[in-house]
Amino acid sequence: MSYEYQLILSWHFFATSRAKGVVDGIVGSVKRIVWQQILTTKDKCENATDFVNIAKTKTKAIIIDKITQKDIDKSIAQLQAFFSNTLSVKNNQKLHKVTVV
Incomplete structure (x- = not known):
């Protein structure tokens, strides 16, 4: 994948954030933006399309699709x-950084 898209891929693992990351923070921000819009206006959010449309109108800093x-x-x-x-990496819980070569 890194060769195909000419990207340098690496992962850093920390015990305190094994299941959390930047994406979780962005998702939380977008959900809060949409929720505030629903509470303060008559906008309705009944499906994914409504959610995306509201989010797109309220933030330009985050690309939403x-x-x-x-x-x-x-x-x-x-x-x-x-x-x-691909082959699995044995004892991967002991690794703190992985870089694709």
């Missing part, structure tokens, strides 16, 4: 094909 189930299924198929040829 809706993905379809078809997009997800396509990505799953691509990732399964990619990872079917």
Whole structure:
């Protein structure tokens, strides 16, 4: 993947943030923005499309887009094909940094 997209990929693991990251903070911010808009206006948020539309109008700093189930299924198929040829790393819980070579 790093070769295909010409990216340098690395992961840093910390015990205090194994399951949290920047994405979690961004998601929380967007949810709060949409929730505040719903509370202070007559905007309705009844589905994902409504959520995306409200979020897009209230923030320009975060790029927001809706993905379809078809997009997800396509990505799953691509990732399964990619990872079917990879080997697992033994004792990975002891690692603190991994860099793709």
